[in-house]
Amino acid sequence: MEQDRNLDIILKCENVSKKFQTKHRTKEVIGNINLEVRKNEFVVLFGPGQCGKTTMLNILSGLEKTTTGKVFLNDREVVEPGPDRGVVFQSISLYPWLTVMGNVEYGPKVRGINKKVRKEKAEYYIELVGLKGFENSYPNQISGGMKQRVGIARAYCNEPDVLFMDEPFSALDAQTRYLMQEEIMRIWEKEKRTVIFVTNNIEEALYLADRIILFTNCPTQIKKEYVIDLPRPRDYTSDDFLKLREEITENMAHTL
Amino acid sequence: MIKNKTGRIFEIIFYPLVSILIFLIIWDVGVKNSELSVVMPGPWEVVSKFIQSFAVPIGKYTMVYHILYSLMRVVPAYIVGSLAGIILGILMGWYPVINRILRPLYELIRPIPPIAWIPISIVWFGIGEGSKWFLIFLAAFVPITLNAYAGATTVDETLIKCSKMLGASDGQVFKTVVLPYSVPHIFTGLQVGLSTSWATVVAAEMIRSTEGVGWIIISSMDTNNVVQSLVGIMGIGVVGFILAIVMRKIEEVLCRWNRIET
Structure with missing residues (x-):
């Protein structure tokens, strides 16, 4: 495990915020996020339903612009979509x-x-x-x-240097979803990449992540980070798994 | 759904034949048992005249020549009209600026039926083939533009994002996403345009002609020949039907991905 974790920082996100301007008011969706992701790390962005997880992902991938702050990939600023980043969309597409x-x-x-x-x-x-x-x-x-x-x-x-996955399994039935979680782990173990994975499913987050970033509700901010060092493949019913699950779920409930 | 081959052939040939036959029988019974027979010949007379018309000339030519003459008017004008419609529709759909500039003009032309252009087209293009081509061009151009436009405006945003993320340039996005995405819509337009073009040939041949399926109908008016009129109508129907089938086959090949059953 440890030697896989290259300590190079590949993706950096500095003071990123995002506001959407509507006719009558400004809505702050993301409020000042700082984040660093190491090479080949599997990071899960986890948070309640309608928080700005997808917006955050769009900013990291270059599909959306920040209101303030900057995103760097390999020390180059991300300003537009590009092939050094890959996206797996929720709607498959x-x-x-x-x-x-x-x-x-x-x-x-x-x-x-x-x-x-x-x-x-x-x-x-x-x-x-x-x-x-x-x-x-x-x-x-x-x-x-x-x-x-x-x-x-x-x-x-x-x-690509980084893979972004935006709730890729949310449209699948429960059985297929479990299977795909195992599959994505198998693929990732075989072909290590830096993955930023968005989900609102705690089991999925715990099964996959090296690190879980827990987001608050709008405006999205980082509430807490959990480094998950349970051995892989993980068992959904092990004591450690369930304990973490309970802790994170409870912490998320406070953010609502 | 998987069907065996004989089952499919049965479905493709048998059902249409039965429905046409039933229609002819109702026509026959209706004419025989009412006073309609005064103004309406029976179906067997019309069908046999129609078949005869392939050997016995109506006016100067047999039916095959009439059909070829009409096709010669429709096909070139239809192809030019389609190309113009596809290009304009997609450009309007993809570039908002072009849409804003050209849309009002297009919307003004759209509700005008092709036959309204007859007098103008004669002034502009004379009474030869030019005016006929012009009318058929309009008949094809209008519906195809609209459908191509619909195709280009409804392109799935995520597919465009996806292509950009994968490294496609704007030109590549246009070529690899917008165009293929519009193809099924374009074919809907091509189908509609083909039937309106083929229907417009009758009006176009009113201008002045001595041949064509439209002419068969026009000249029957002068001689009060109801049978000839119905033979002309049958000719238009049959050819239109065949053209639609040909178009659908082309579409099936080009849009295979859109038709495959899950």
């Missing part, structure tokens, strides 16, 4: 007119990587997420869980 292969190789393709290299890469990641044999299927021919695997492979295949 595959290109329906492309096959599984077409979706996974999309990133390398638009970046002009030659056909042979990108096909090999895509095949590797398709196999990694367990979809070998489905390369030529279209998204509406496969199940929700499989679609999200494609989404993960697509983000991985671009080989």
Whole structure:
């Protein structure tokens, strides 16, 4: 475990806040967040339903601009979307007119990587997420869980420095969700990446995270950080797991 | 749903045949048992005249030539109208500025039926093919623009974000997301445009012609020939039907991803 944890800071977030201006008032969604993420760390942003977790993720990924503060990835300021960051969206959002292969190789393709290299890469990641044999299927021919695997492979295949996952399993049924949690761990153990994962499911957070950042409700601020060093694979019913679960849930309840 | 091949063929051929046959029988019974027969010939007479028309000329030409003449008027104008409509629709849908500038003009032209342009088109393009092409161009252009526009404006925002995150430039987003996303909408427009274009050929051939399926109908008015009129109508119906099927087949191939059942 410990030697995996490279102490390099890869992602840095300095005094970030976000206000949305509506016609009549200004709404502060994110209030002054400072965050540092180490290389290959699995960080879970955890908080109540409607807090600004997704907004925070959009800011980190460059899809939205900050009102104040800055985000740095590898010491370069993040100002717009770019391929050094990968996103797995909540709504899955595959290109329906492309096959599984077409979706996974999309990133390398638009970046002009030659056909042979990108096909090999895509095949590797398709196999990694367990979809070998489905390369030529279209998204509406496969199940929700499989679609999200494609989404993960697509983000991985671009080989970004950071992967952002915005409640990627929230649309799946409970069984598939457990399975996908195991899968994302297996994939991450095999292909270590820095992952920032958003969820409002405490079990999911505890199962996956190296570190859980507990957010308060609007305006979102960091309430507390938990370093989770339970051994993997984690057992949802172990005493330590349940104890942490209770503690974090209770702490979250105070934020509501 | 998976069906065996014979079942599918049965479904594709048998049901349409039965429904057409029932329609003809009702027509036959209706004409025979009422005073309608004074103004309306029976279906078998019309059908047999229609079939005969492929060998026996109506006016100067047989039916095949009439159809080809009409297609020669429709197809080029339809293709040009479609291209113009697709380009304008997508540009309006994707670039708000273009939409703001051109939308009012388009909205003014939209409610005008193609036949309203007949006098103007004669003044501008004469009584030859030009005026006919112009009318059919309008008939295709208007619905296709609207559908292409709808396609480009309803593009899934997340897919665009996704492409940007994966490293696509604005041009690549347009080419790899906006265009393919609009294709099913464009095909809806192409279908509608094709039927309005084909329907407009009748009006276009009113301008002056000595051939074409529209002419068959127009000239039947002069001679009070109801059978010929119905033969012309049948010709328009059958060709329109075939064109729609061809278009649907093209769509099935191009939008395979959109049609596959889950």
